[in-house]
Amino acid sequence: MRKITMLVAAALALTTGGAASAKTTVIYAGKLIADADKGAQGPATIVVTDDRITSITAGRAKAPAGAEIVDLGDKTVLPGLIDLHVHLTGDPGGDFRSEAVEPDEWGVVVGTKNARLTLRAGFTTVREAGSAQYTAFALRRGTAEGFVEGPRIIAAGPSLSIVGGHGDVTGFREDIHAVLDQGYSCTGAVECAEKVRKASRAGADVIKITATGGVLSQQGRGLGAHFTDAEMESIAQTAHSLGLKVMAHAHGARGIEAASAAGIDSIEHGTFADDAALKVMKAKGTYLVPTLMAFEGVRERLGKGIYTPTVEEKVRMTLGTVGQAVGKAKALGVPIAFGTDAGVFEHGRNAGEFALLVKAGLTPREALASATTVAARLLSMEDEVGRLAPGLSADIIAVSGDPLSDVTALEKVDWVMARGRIAD
Structure with missing residues (x-):
């Protein structure tokens, strides 16, 4: 009995000691x-x-x-600043073929380095906008528990895409595609809903989709819309039913318009957004995350043999339009939130986005708000950060x-x- 009493006393001492310390x-x-x-x-x-x-x-x-x-x-x-679009587990300029060689675990090593650089740059919260299945989730836990020096991480995991679209494995033989495929491409509303549920089960904090073609992917069919309206509506409705928001990589105007109409919460990049697309964004309360620094990183690597000819052609088609959507969005009252696409350029340079936002039409106060109060609202974390x-x-x-x-x-x-x- 005396031994039990001593154990209880020790447990109480440990419990009350937490408050005292x-x-x-x-x-x-x-x-x-x-x-x-x-x-x-x-x-x-x-x-x-x-x-x-x-x-x-x-x-x-x-x-x-x-x-x-x-x-x-x-x-x-x-x-502390908030960057809503980073890829901590990758560095710029890597050969796209490396994903067939490097294990996912290497992404955690790279991410540990980049998490520290990002934190030292003043970004205490980030939204990880696409990674291998569990790499960003491992980093998320590591920074939360203090094992890894880095920001709070809101992680998406692998992005949902159409078969052969931006975000899906491309540029390899079909048998290699089958090995590398992480199982997040979908066709039809039912299958897309299933993939949202799969991402939620795996641990995603947010659902990332690729609503249009991408600049740095190996498929060369432009930057137009990918998913059908029914597919995107299914994705948005399923995610929202699970308490998750959806972020959509989107360059082309019609893909931006369709994603916004479907109820997607934020448009990432928004490069070719026109008045019609922005009016739908305003009506739906969709946020624009411009990621202007991404194009600075791409511009710095043009003509150096880093990108394939397919990618270089898409880059040159895009650069002249970068930033124009920001001023139009501001004029129409579309909320503009801060995101950089770090990983396309070197991590730690995230704050370069502020000057680009001001050049594109925001005031310094609006630029700072985009990375604090506005970003926190998009994350539904305004009572926690910002x-x-x-x-x-x-x-x-x-x-x-x-x-x-x-x-x-x-x-x-x-x-x-x-x-x-x-x-x-």
Whole structure:
């Protein structure tokens, strides 16, 4: 009996010890942008307990006893940034044939490197927009549990595509296709619904589809629409019934229009979006994620033997139109959220997207909001990330300068905290 009593006492000590050992961090900011939609304020004190913000006060408040002090001097402190379109498990310029040689496990190794680079660049939440079956899911768990230094990951896993379309295995013999196929191409509404359920069962946080052709895939039939209306409606309805949103890779105008009409939640790239497509996006509340940095990465590699002639032809057809949809979308009131397609260019350069968005027509404040409050709304995580407020996740960064007047200040992040953990 005495032994049982001692065991119970030990268990209670462990249980109550968790609260007693809570870690408190006090952060002194020279300037604070708690919410991109509300502008900046003067010096402030942020108190973080474990992984949550517990208070924000103006000025320099006294720190409680035992707290860790982080004095950021005159730096601007703001919410951790959100990139809604990354491919952590890949690097730019790789030979498309490598997927027939390298094991999926190598993607986790590459992703570990890139997760760290992404976090150090100030991005504390990312949406992984397509990977091998379990690589992004493994990274997601690794960063969540603190084994891997990196951002919070919202992961799609393999994208759904039509047979032979962008996202499906192409460029190999048919017998090789059969070996490499991960089983996410579909034909017809019923089969597409099944593949959404399969992705959900595997662990997807979001469903990624390729609604049109792609620039970097080996099939050379342009960038037009792929799925039928019935197929996309089935995908959207099935995903939404499971509590999942759908992101659609889409370049061509009619594919953008059809995906939006079907209820897809975000259009990725949106390169050739015209007024008709954007009006449907506005009516449906569909977000545009422009990924302008992707085309910078592609432009840098043109003519260097990195891309096949098929890909180079599609690249040259596309570059003159990049960014035009952003100004049109803004004028029509389409919500614009931040995403880069990192992996097409080097990870860690994600913040280069801000200057491109401003060049395309956004104000610096709108560009910052696209990577904070707007992105959080698209993720349905506005009560978790995208702002600095008591109760939200302690995802906080610091930069020199004022990103509300000069967005290039975000290209060099001086300090990062993700989920209450200070990077480095």
